[in-house]
Amino acid sequence: MKTQMKAYQLQDASGVDGMKLVDLPMPEAGPGQVLVRIKAVSLNYRDLLTVRGGYGSRQKFPLIPLSDGAGVVETIGPGVTGLKVGDRVVSSFFESWHGGEAEESKLRSALGGALDGVLCEYRVFPEHAVVKAPAHLSDAAAATLPCAALTAWSAVVKCGQVKPGDVVLTQGTGGVSLFALQFAKLAGARVIATSSSDAKIEKLKLLGADETINYKTTPEWGKLARSLSGRGVDIVVEVGGVGTLNESIRATRIGGMIGFIGVLAGQAQSEPRISLMVMQQQRLQGVTVGSIDDLKAMIAAIALHKLEPVVDRVFPFAETKDAFAYMATGAHVGKIAITIP
Structure with missing residues (x-):
């Protein structure tokens, strides 16, 4: 029986x-908990901010x-009834949501921030905080779902309530x-999809974009x-932040929604067109991942439609720092994953 595990800390x-790659005591599942052998993880921009000290004190x-x-x-702890040894699972971003x-107490349970994350060989989870992975997905593909996929699902499906004929x-x-x-x-x-690169x-x-724009x-x-x-888009998935917000306001129809997610474009070059947003009765909706119930609904849809996440590159555990460096270049299309032997 192993007494230690490897983890990046x-x-x-x-x-x-x-x-640093460190040795830590092997965790054990307690009542209502499961011990998961982590086989793959994926990177989000948030993780890059975290290692750079972007969350301050x-x-x-x-x-x-x-x-x-x-x-x-x-292994499973006493009282676990919904999972068994050998089940393939994915983590949830907020263990308590x-x-x-959303409530303050729920949002204080984020993995890789308030709580230790998953860049390790083993991790203990509450039974409710993991969801069975879609059977058709590889470990690397399944590892892309808890944050990036669920954030997109929350913006487009849950908050945006997109329907046939809408423009996103x-x-x-x-x-x-x-x-x-x-x-x-x-x-x-x-x-309508934007990018800075004709190759991208x-x-x-x-992937199915109907119209594209090189910004x-x-x-x-x-x-x-x-x-x-024709009349403005119904939903903008705003990952640029205030740096792209003015163009998003300009693109959105009267009564449309801007799902505000990220900060990738940096600071605004001019004052936000808040008056235009008000006059057009647009909704600026903050989106922060989603709940475990939302994760289950999304995974059910992914399994039904056999949707395949776009995985740009997979790194071995030993090359974790190279994976972070690659993300920092911005050259990737889709997700960056790391497999753990």
Whole structure:
């Protein structure tokens, strides 16, 4: 019986160099818990911010980073009834957000932030906090679902309530944006997708984007998107933040929704067009992942439609720091995963 496990642990906010591979005591499942052998994990932009100290004094150290993992139930504790040894499962982002509306107490249970994450060989979870993985997905693909996929699902399906004939605008080729494109197409919507690269635009077309815009060559892409959609788009999946918000407002129809998710574009170059948003009765909706109930609903849809996440590259556990460096380049299309032997 193993008495120790390997884990990557952030010792401080000095960046990737502050992340060390350490030996930790082997965890054990207690009442109502399961011990999961982690087989794959995936990176989110949030993880890059975490290792760079982007969360300031709120960040706990030492910390096992990453929220998104997939693995196999190794042992079960007393009282566990819904899972058995050998079940393939994925982690949930917020361990305490079972369902219902978000509350402060629920949002304090984020893996890889407030709580230790999944960049380790084994982790104990409450039974309710893991969900069975879609059978058709590899471990690396399943590991992309807890944060990026669920954030896109919450923006497009739960909050946006997209329906056939709607027009959804996505930004770039990161994990959230590509999942949003896929979910929008499953729902029968038209998708306008933006990117800074013509090569990446070709990949967006292969995934089903109906219209594409290179925002480098068309800086006022909001006006073009509005024109392409006829009356303005119904939903914008806003991952750029305040740096792209003005163009999103410009692109959105009267009464439409901007799902505000990320901060990838940096600071705004001009004052936000809040008055235009007000006059057009647009809704600015903050989106922070989702609940465990939402995760179950999304996984059911993924399993039904045999949806395949876009995984750009898979790194071995020993090359974890290289995976972070690759994410920092922004060259990826879709998700970056790490497999754990």
